Structure formats: structure tokens, C-alpha cells
Amino acid sequence: KKPASDDDDDEDDEEEDEAPRGRRGANRKKLAKKRGGNDDEDESEDEPPKRKRGGAANKKKGGKAQDSDEEDSDVGKGKKGKKGGGKKGKKEEEEEETKGKKGDGKGKGKGKGKDDDKDKKKKKKKGDSSSDSNSNSSEEEESMSEGEMARLMEEVEEKKKLIANIRNKPWRMQRRLKLLKEAQEFVDKFEGALGKGKGRKWYAYKVMMTKVLMGLPYGSIPRKTVPRAEQDTAQDYSVLMDFNVSLAQNELFSFSFFFACPIWFFSRQNCCLKTNKDTQWIYFARWIITGYCKYSVLFYGYYNDQRTVGVLKFRLPLSYLMVGIGTFGYSLMLVIRTMAKNADVGGGDGEDSDFTFAWKMFTSWDYLIGNAETADNKYASITTSFKESIVDEQENQKDENIHLRRFLRVLANFLITCSLGGSGYLIYFVVKRSQEFATRDDLSWYEKNEMEIVMSLLGLVCPPLFETIAELEDYHPRIALKWQLGRIFALFLGNLYTFLFALFDEVNTKLEEEQSIKNASIWAMKEYYANYSRLMNDSEATPPPMDPADVIRGPCWETAVGIEFVKLTVSDIQVSYLTILIGDFARAVIVRFLNYCWCWDLEAGFPSYGEFDISGNVLGLVFNQGMIWMGAFYAPGLVGINVLRLLSSMYYQCWAVMATNVPHERVFKASKSNNFYMGLLLLVLFLSLLPVVYTIMTLPPSFDCGPFSGKDKMFDIIMETIDLDLPAFMGTLFSYAANPGLIIPAVLLMVLAIYYLNSVSEAYQNSNMELKKKMKMARDEEKNRRNNADTTNQVMKDLEDLLPNRSLIPPAPPEPEKPPEQEPKPKPTKTKPGTAGKGVNLQKDVALASSNPNARGPVSRPPGPRGPGPGPGAGPGRGRGRGPPPR
């Protein structure tokens, strides 16, 4: 290279012989640095004239500065990635770049990060140079010119910057310490001299302040020491749990705020607490609920129909209805809003499939793991996740006996439908039977609790059964998980609805019974009054001499429904707790301790430890929430029970998972953004809304219990309020608002709005797809461009082939040939060094070169060694981006 560049014109000379020096400096950093300092001195002397010349060249033709810039970036590129080695070269490049900027503002298009990198290099070099020249700079200080002053100030600023973020540099500590010392010395020396700062003290103060500012947040971040092995697996669950807990708490708050509290505060105690304590119930919960709590704040029947309560005239019935409905509205809003937020988050990084394997490779190890067992688990989970990805990958290609699989899938679905239907019928049957039992007294424990037991058993048995059947289908695990969830969901929902229908039957019989009691009591009352007035012979009616608790009361179907729901919830709690205790804890204990005296390895073999069944638990939560929604109207206290249940089960399950479960072999989240579960929740909410609204709208409330007693329909309370409490014009206003003429257009408007928004979102989706496609294309193109043109871009290759093959031309015109090798760069340099599409620019480059032959010096040397041969001088120019850089 050296001899080759010797005969270049003097302008190129400097840069060209500095470059190899930089390359040589790979291993001798120290030496190179020193020399860099010396070079710097030389260069800074040379700088002004050179710049001038560069500018002149620019004016003339297009880029001396560019040219030199390019040359160095070329060298830098050759060693790109060789961190140590490239240092010197980069320094040069950087120097040139600043020059270029001053000259004509080119070369600004470099990446920011790279600039940063260079800046610090520059700083470093300057530090060296200054430390070298410290000795003689002291006497020069007095005679500093304005320009030097400015330069020095700039340097001091840079030094300060360096000191501030030296910890962010990827250097060895020794080097960091050394540079830091130098920089500090430099700043101390010149800051005072420049009269800018107040010397060391001021600087120390500043450093301290920045340290305080930077250091505090880092220090105050609480360090997390929770083992994280379980985190991924339970993420779905915990998110939903959080959501449900907050929802339940909100509901509890609203319920208690709006009617429990006012009653406690203002009303006189309801006097209906007469329990049949003599009956011995074995089933504790049942006894508690039906015996003791029946007329408690827990249930509908507790609340009475006083129009206003207390001094504040709290309108209890109205608020009961409003809160009951409002809870649904609030829940709906919350679910929808969460889903929308999740969709936002999920949509943010849609290009997840781009780096599946690479991410897995480089980011799957959790660097916090410090425990051998956790590490083993992590190894296992990483292995399986890789295997899953491999399966995914292979799934794309393989196709097998499609008919057999189709048959199996149909068969599996058939089986599952059968079991779903069976379980539905079983529940219906059991509920019917329980109604039969309700009339009898001589019941065994089983007969009393048959329904709850059967429902819990179904919930326990069916999911594993479905899982077994799903093996037939041989879906991809993620799809299989979704199917499984859907089926369990259908099971739960079917059970719930069967239960509801059976309940409606019961309600209807209760209603008839109630009607008869009502008639009877009205008749009795009339008779009593008739007798009373006949006997006493006066018209003022005193109430009958009877303990109010002894009055024959109607069955109060609302309370009955509430009781059913509470019983279901309580038994559900019991079953789930017992399942954890037996299925997980006892199993873990057995496996752990029997393992010492067993014929096979229990831990690794058949029973093993339990896994945390995410899908089952999540669905349990969803289902439970649905039950709460349904029952809350008839048993407001259910919400409180639910809060207790959620909180306790959170800690209980947390303990169980930590103590007895092992992490999943395979982790598949059903959806990235949790919206799958939220969707289920929304569906459940809607489905549980239906029966409640149906009962509110159609069934007559009981005549002698609850806030709506005496009304034909529950919503009459609203009419009553409008009539009695609001000014008259409000009534007319409401009657207008309820006019179909107003409602139908409103509905129409909403439908149109939905249609419009839908189409807008579709349009966005399309443009999104388009953009993604473009990005992918851009990426491919970049790949191609950076890549060797030979392999990727056939068209370019063909074009290049059509050009005169210069490598075969004997080196007759040596100078015109040299420029094409160096000149292609100016154009692409603006965007990125080394992405030059060589073939494209070649023609123009040749033209450029030939139009300005006198930019090069005269030929002073026989052309022999400069030919197409493997001279190192030609290397960086031609072989750019092709193959590995020189090591």
C-alpha cells in the first residue's frame, strides 16, 4: 500500500499513510495513541490549508473533502467490527469527517451512535495530544488567541462530558481510569485558565450534583429478589386475578356504599330474624346460609321497601336497582377498556415472528438465577421452548395423512360434544331431583348436597377428560390450548345455564306458591280486620297481635335464588381449596417422602409433582366471576364473599404453587395480550347479564320481601321516582326520551357509527399491512445491497456482466482505471459507507473520473503493480463488503 500511495499526489498522501498506521495499531494501542497524538499535532498545523484546498476542490468538482472522507471510511470499513484494530482508522475517519463538515456539510448522514463513538475517540485523542503538549502549552497560554481559546473551551466541555459518562464506555477499567485521570487533570488545568469555571471546587460540586441526580434513582430502585421461574407461567392468571380482585373490590364498595351502609346507619333493625336453630345441618355452609344468614344483609330479602331511609331520605329501592344495573354497566366498561388497552399494547410490537430463534438464543437465560434447582428448571424450559419452535418450524412443511387426522378430529369433537351434553343433562337431572327433595324432610347428607357435589365433580373430571380426547386431534399446542379452553368454557357455561333453567323452574313454582300465600294472608288479614272491627266496634285498625317473625311469609324467590348462588360459590371455594390441598399438597408430600422407599423414581416418573393448571384456574376465575355477576343482584353480600375468596385464594394458591408445584414443561400463553381471557370474561358477563335482566324485566317481585315488594315489576320503582320525586317537566322529558320515535333513530345512529368505525379500522389495518410489507421489502433490499451482488441480485449481476470487463483489460491506461475504483464512493457515502451499489454507479463514476483527470497527479511510475492483481491497494476499493475483513 505504501509504495502505491507514495506516487499519489500529495493531498492523498497524508491520509493514505496514516490509514495503514491505524491498522497496524491494532495490538499496540498505547503506541498508536502516542502516534495519534503526534499526528494530531501535524495535522492541526496542516488543517487550515488543507481545508481550503478541499473547499476549492469542492467548488470545482464535487469533493476533495468527500473523497478523502470516503477513503478513510473505506479503511474503517475494512476493519469494521475489529474494535481495537479499527480505532486508529476510525480516528482518522472522524477527523476527516469533521473536516468534511466544515468544508461542505457532507458526511452528516452517519448514524448517531457512530457519531457518539467517534466523539469520544476524538476526545481521547485530544486528551492525549494535550497531555503530550502540556509541557509547552503552559508558556503559550498567555499568548492564546481567540480561536485557540474557543477551541480549548470546547475541549474542556468535551472532557467534562467524557467524565460524566465514562462509565458508559465499553473500555477496560485500566484505560478508563487512565483517561479519567487525564481528563480531570486537563479540566482542572484549563478550566481555571479560561476563567470559565471556578476551578476544581466548582467542578467537584458539579460532579457531585450530577452524581446525586444520577445516583439517587439507581439507589432507590428496590431490588427485586423474587424468584422468577414461575412468573411467565402464571402471568395470564395473575393478570386476570388482579383484574378480578380490583373489580370485585369496586363492586363491593359500590354495593356496601349504596345500600348496606345506609341501612345500617339509618334504618331500624329488620325484625325477621327467627331461625330454626334446632335443625341440625351437617353441611356447615348450608346451615350457615339457609339457617343463619337467610335474613341477613347478604340477601335480597333483608332489604325492605321503605321508600326513603333516614334523615337524608335515602331512596333504597331505587338505589338497589340502579346499583344492580350499574354494576353490570361498570363491569362491561372496565372489561372493554382493559381489552382496548391490551389491544394497544399487543399491537405495538407486531413483528414478533421476525427473530423467534435469535431472541430465544440470546435472551432466554434469566441472569438473575442463582439457585441450582431453578437453573435446572430453566434449562428444561429453554430446551422445550426450542423444541417447540422447531416443531412450529417443521409443522409448516410437513403434511401427513390428512384424512386420518380429519377423521380423528371429527371423532374427538363428537366425543366432547357427547360429554358436554351428558354433563348438561346430568345437572338438569340433579336439579330436578333436588326440587323433589326440597319437599321432603328425611334426607341424607348426600341427597341434600347432591347438586353442588355433582357440579363440582363435573368441573373436576371433565377438563382432564377433554385433554385426553384432545390428544387425538394432534393440534399444535397453542391451538390445542385454545380448543381446550373453549371446551372447558362451554362445559362451565352449559352447567351454569342448565342450573339457571332449573332454577327458573323452581322460581316459577315458588311464584305460584307465593301467590297462594299472598291470597291466603290477604284473606286472613281482611278477616282479622273484619272480626276486629266487628268485635271492638271501632274503625281504627291496630295491627294484629302477632310477632312479625311469626307471620307466614311468602317463599321470597329472590332470596332463594341468592341462596342458591351463594351455596354454589361456597361449595366451589371448598372444592377448589380441597383440590389444592389433596391434589397438590398431599401429592407433593407423598411424592417427596415416599420416594425414599419406592420401587421407581416418583419424582421423575409417574405421579411426579403437580403443575399449576393455568387454563383451568383462569377459567375457574372467569366462571366464578360470572356467577358473582349473576348472583349479585339477589345476594348483594355475594360480592363481599367473592372479595374474601379472591384474596384468600390468591395467597393460598401462591403458597401452593411455591411449595408444591413444578413449573410447566411447556409454556404456551393462549394470547399475547391476555385479550383471549378478557374476551371470555366479556362473554361470560354478557351471558350472566341476560338472565338477570330477564328476571328484572319480566318476573313480578315477591309481595312481602325485598325492596320491590308490592310492585308489579321491579322497574316500576323508576317510574315511581320520576313521578313523585322529580319535577313534573322531568317526567315529560323522560316520556319523550322513551318514545320509540327517538330510540329507533338513536339505535340507527349507533349502528351507523359502528359501521363507520369498523370500516375505518379496516382501512387502518390495510395500510398497516402495506407498511409492514414495505418495511420487509426495505429490509430485504438492504440485505441484498449489503450482500454480495453476485448471489442476491441477478439483474444487477447481469448488468455488471454487460459492462466491459475491466479486470481482463491489461493495465494499459493505469490512471483512468484507478479513479473508478476510488470514485464510486462519493455518491453512496451520503447514505451509508459500504452500501454502495457498485454496478449501478459504475458508468457515472467512469464519466466523472474521466471528466476530471487532472485531479490526479501525472503518471510518474510504470503501471505494473497497480493492475487488477491482488495488490493491497486495490483491495479495500474493490472487495468492499465482500467476504470477511482482514483480521
Next chain:
Amino acid sequence: MGNKQTTFTEEQLEAYQDCTFFTRKEILRLHARYRELAPHLVPLDYTNNPDIKVPMTLIVTMPELKENPFRERIVETFSEDGQGNLSFSDFIDMFSALCEASPRELKTIYAFKIYDFNRDNFICKEDLEKTLNKLTKGELTPEEVTLVCDKAIEEADLDGDNKLSFADFENMISKAPDFLRYRHLFCYVFIF
């Protein structure tokens, strides 16, 4: 770590504080940990910068590192001689780069160095295979390993040279979701 002045001079502490993400206390604590590894080798007095190195075999027994599949590689990367022997400066450098406060850019650079097993400044197929075997404890069959490595390179390689340069690596990491990046790329919690 009671007597501060005897371990480091004030200037040394200042310098270390400027060069790392640690506070004075943490630096002293780290020195104590360092000394624990080889009490007979490491002096308490560091004021005159003794040139002492602790071999890799001792370093990797630290609880922070001992379960890490890349522990040897990490130590090697941060040692100045490339053999895994760490002087105290290297030691503190390593933990500074691995600690929670260090920025992602720095972590990315060091991560790249760590995954570059053969130190050619590219992550090539060979490096990927080593990484994978360490991550899975060799549970995958050779065919699977080849498949995974091919796919990973295919995904992340932008310039088509069948190996990952730093630019490719950085690009790939920068697109990773946050939770992967922050928790799983590099992050240590000290058991101080």
C-alpha cells in the same frame, strides 16, 4: 469493610465511582467479596494498586455466576488477559457492566462480546452452536442444533455474510420486547 481509608485512597474511590455505576459503599463491598474469593492472595490494602489477579476457577464460584451457563465466557470477556484471570479493576468492571444501572447499549456491547466465543468480532455459526449447547445442556440433537442456528442467522443477519456482526446483533436486540431485554439480557442483583 469498616476501615475505608486503608483499602482505597480517596482518589481511587472517586475514580472508581466515576468509572462504574457503584457507590463508595458498594465498591468497598465488592472489594470485600473479591477478597473473600482468595483471602491469601488479595491484600486488604489497595492503595498502591497491586497487580494481583484471581483466576477464573475462583471467580465462577460466586453465587451470582455459578449457575450461569456462560460464566466462563463472561469472566473471560472481562479479563484483560483474555484467560479469565481478573484483577480487581476487571472484577469491578464486570459487575458494573452487569448491574442493573448500566445502560442497555453497554450491555448489548458486552453481550455481543460474550456470545462471540471465538473472538473474531462476529457471531458465527460455531458460536451459536456453543451458545445453544450451553443453554440446553446439550439436550438437542445435532440436527436440531443446526436447524436452530440456521434459522437464527437467517433471521438476524442483515448483510448476508452468514454470521452476525455487531450491527446485526444490536438491531436484533433492540427489537426484542422489553421484558426480554431487561430481565434476560443482563441484569444482576447483588446479594449484598
